[in-house]
Amino acid sequence: MNDLSFLLYRSETEMRPNSEAAGELLDSARRVNAEQALSGFLHHEDGFFFQWLEGPAAALDMVAGRMERDPRHHSLTYLWRGTQNDRQFGDWRMGYSTAAGSSILKWLAEHPVAQRERRAYAASVLAFLQERNVATEDQEAR
Numbered sequence: 001m002n003d004l005s006f007l008l009y010r011s012e013t014e015m016r017p018n019s020e021a022a023g024e025l026l027d028s029a030r031r032v033n034a035e036q037a038l039s040g041f042l043h044h045e046d047g048f049f050f051q052w053l054e055g056p057a058a059a060l061d062m063v064a065g066r067m068e069r070d071p072r073h074h075s076l077t078y079l080w081r082g083t084q085n086d087r088q089f090g091d092w093r094m095g096y097s098t099a100a101g102s103s104i105l106k107w108l109a110e111h112p113v114a115q116r117e118r119r120a121y122a123a124s125v126l127a128f129l130q131e132r133n134v135a136t137e138d139q140e141a142r
């Protein structure tokens with residue numbers, strides 16, 4: 001059985017990108033993720049979060065439960081959940097990007113998928129996060 005699970009969601013937030021509150025959120029998320037062997041990427045733009053998170057199923061479920069109840073965002077919608085053989089973000093960090101680097105809304109407009117093709121939409125979001133992960137790798141203190 002494959003114990004490596006992943007989730008991808010979109011949520012809505014009033015938190016401002018690169019704010020002190022966003023910094024605090026990232027610090028505590030990174031601490032937990034390091035302890036729980038979770039990896040992923042968070043993009044924060046224009047009132048939205050998009051996040052990929054992956055790791056051992058039990059740890060992922062625990063953190064997902066907390067995130068669903070977290071008042072710092074709302075209207076959390078899972079775009080994709082499942083299991084996989086290999087990590088998509090294997091470099092052991094929780095990267096963070098904002099529209100200052102690249103806009104996901106623009107990306108999605110440039111890579112249109114029909115609204116009912118949910119898997120294709122999720123795959124497009126994942127491709128964006130992977131691209132941002134590579135692009136921000138060198139800039140970030142780890």
Ligand SMILES: Cc1cc2nc3c(=O)[nH]c(=O)nc-3n(C[C@H](O)[C@H](O)[C@H](O)COP(=O)(O)O)c2cc1C
Pocket residue numbers: 025028029030032033042049051053063066067068070072073094
């Ligand atoms: C957009 C967003 C992303 C988050 N990402 C993570 C994460 O990757 N890992 C994590 O442990 N907590 C993450 N959190 C925080 C959790 O919701 C939660 O606050 C944290 O796990 C601590 O839980 P506790 O407040 O119950 O102690 C995130 C919260 C938000 C709003």
